[in-house]
Amino acid sequence: MTLHKADVLIIGGGSIGLNCAYYLLKSGRKATVVDSNEVAQGSSAGNAGHIVPSHIIPLAVPGIVPTALKWMLDPKNSPFGMKVSLDPKYISWLLQFVMACNESNVQRAIPPLNSLGQLSAKNFAQLIAEEKFDCHYQEKGLLFLYKTEDAFAGGKHEADLMRKHGIPVDVLDKPALHDREPAARDEVLGGVHFTGDSHLNPALFLKLLADRVRSMGAEIFENTPVTGFDVADGNIRAVKTGAGDFEADQIVLAAGAWTPAVAHDLRLNIPVQSARGYSLTMSATKVMPRHALLLGERRVAVSPMGDVLRFTGRLELSNVDTTVNAKHIAGIERAVREYIHVDEKLDIRETWAGLRPTTPDGMPIIGRSPRYRNLIVATGHAMLGLSLGPGTGQVVTELVNDRETTFDLSPLRVERF
Numbered sequence: 450m451t452l453h454k455a456d457v458l459i460i461g462g463g464s465i466g467l468n469c470a471y472y473l474l475k476s477g478r479k480a481t482v483v484d485s486n487e488v489a490q491g492s493s494a495g496n497a498g499h500i501v502p503s504h505i506i507p508l509a510v511p512g513i514v515p516t517a518l519k520w521m522l523d524p525k526n527s528p529f530g531m532k533v534s535l536d537p538k539y540i541s542w543l544l545q546f547v548m549a550c551n552e553s554n555v556q557r558a559i560p561p562l563n564s565l566g567q568l569s570a571k572n573f574a575q576l577i578a579e580e581k582f583d584c585h586y587q588e589k590g591l592l593f594l595y596k597t598e599d600a601f602a603g604g605k606h607e608a609d610l611m612r613k614h615g616i617p618v619d620v621l622d623k624p625a626l627h628d629r630e631p632a633a634r635d636e637v638l639g640g641v642h643f644t645g646d647s648h649l650n651p652a653l654f655l656k657l658l659a660d661r662v663r664s665m666g667a668e669i670f671e672n673t674p675v676t677g678f679d680v681a682d683g684n685i686r687a688v689k690t691g692a693g694d695f696e697a698d699q700i701v702l703a704a705g706a707w708t709p710a711v712a713h714d715l716r717l718n719i720p721v722q723s724a725r726g727y728s729l730t731m732s733a734t735k736v737m738p739r740h741a742l743l744l745g746e747r748r749v750a751v752s753p754m755g756d757v758l759r760f761t762g763r764l765e766l767s768n769v770d771t772t773v774n775a776k777h778i779a780g781i782e783r784a785v786r787e788y789i790h791v792d793e794k795l796d797i798r799e800t801w802a803g804l805r806p807t808t809p810d811g812m813p814i815i816g817r818s819p820r821y822r823n824l825i826v827a828t829g830h831a832m833l834g835l836s837l838g839p840g841t842g843q844v845v846t847e848l849v850n851d852r853e854t855t856f857d858l859s860p861l862r863v864e865r866f
């Protein structure tokens with residue numbers, strides 16, 4: 450049997466794993482990445498590409514449960530769905546989620562989400578400029594569009610809250626909104642523009658990042674699923690894969706929605722449920738939106754990426770496969786047509802489904818394992834795994850190197866559940 454020796458072994462080569470590899474290599478460490486498939490794919494390639502330091506409110510907020518149940522009464526258009534299952538881990542996750550839908554959880558989540566979001570946004574700008582990545586990176590903000598007075602009022606309320614936390618935001622009445630985004634249909638009556646946000650083509654960015662970490666000396670093992678672990682005396686002695694065993698000084702577990710399955714033998718409590726979403730990518734339309742958009746009432750994202758346009762949406766809890774459901778792709782397209790001008794016939798190039806790794810309190814899990822001294826967990830980034838990648842890469846590197854972290858990671862620690 451082959452035995453590989455590694456300095457830092459990263460399990461999972463999606464947005465989180467590749468960013469960890471990049472910042473580790475920059476700090477002088479050696480990085481090895483193992484992935485069960487190809488790297489730079491996972492759930493990270495087909496997403497909306499929004500880099501959103503403005504997203505400081507977790508998924509678990511007061512009122513979200515009744516709203517989600519109301520959405521489900523209209524299955525054709527609902528942005529939310531959930532699997533019915535008696536799996537005890539799923540039921541426990543749902544209960545923890547419901548318990549976390551309160552104001553004190555929101556207040557607990559804002560500081561780490563804000564710090565990680567700001568750090569990541571700064572790192573994205575620096576990394577893309579330094580490495581000269583051509584990935585359609587645009588610092589034009591994220592523009593929410595609203596069609597109803599009620600939803601616009603909610604948007605303005607959120608804008609006030611964000612402003613208090615230092616997030617730059619413009620509230621736009623109808624004329625100002627149409628002036629800023631000519632692709633909006635007349636039915637759109639207002640908008641909220643988070644001007645510090647940005648967007649890019651995630652597949653291009655991650656492909657360039659994977660190439661860069663290879664050229665910096667990372668060893669990447671693709672089609673190499675982790676199948677188990679050898680543990681002794683509070684350490685992981687070896688990580689078992691189809692390509693042999695890996696011994697490493699430190700191990701970073703960044704397997705996204707698959708993390709609980711990968712970590713099964715380690716008997717760690719990592720309450721991550723997958724939340725499937727979809728995207729459709731088409732050739733540029735005649736009227737391309739100027740900005741990355743979020744369609745307020747319908748929760749659909751729109752991303753112009755150079756010569757392509759992408760729509761993404763839907764959150765289906767506990768669906769673990771990446772089958773594309775044509776009915777929901779059609780629902781996403783229908784929603785977009787309500788808000789912006791798009792060609793009557795779209796030249797769709799790709800439809801895609803990905804799994805968001807979702808925690809019950811809406812915060813990622815980043816920290817050293819309480820059970821194994823040489824294991825760091827970095828997962829649970831839910832709808833923000835692209836956005837929070839470079840910040841996560843930096844703080845994981847600080848943990849590996851036993852340095853003080855850029856901000857307090859204790860709210861994100863593994864043992865909080």
Ligand SMILES: Cc1cc2nc3c(=O)[nH]c(=O)nc-3n(C[C@H](O)[C@H](O)[C@H](O)COP(=O)(O)OP(=O)(O)OC[C@H]3O[C@@H](n4cnc5c(N)ncnc54)[C@H](O)[C@@H]3O)c2cc1C
Nearest residue numbers: 461463465485491492496497499675705726833834835836
């Ligand atoms: C429709 C949609 C839109 C989204 N839009 C955005 C957005 O605009 N902005 C944003 O920030 N986020 C967005 N997200 C969320 C984002 O895509 C995820 O949070 C992110 O992809 C998670 O990255 P990750 O590296 O943790 O996981 P992944 O990218 O899924 O990577 C995990 C890796 O682990 C590997 N793996 C699995 N099992 C094993 C094993 N046994 N051994 C070894 N490797 C294994 C997988 O092959 C995979 O490559 C969106 C998600 C969806 C679904």
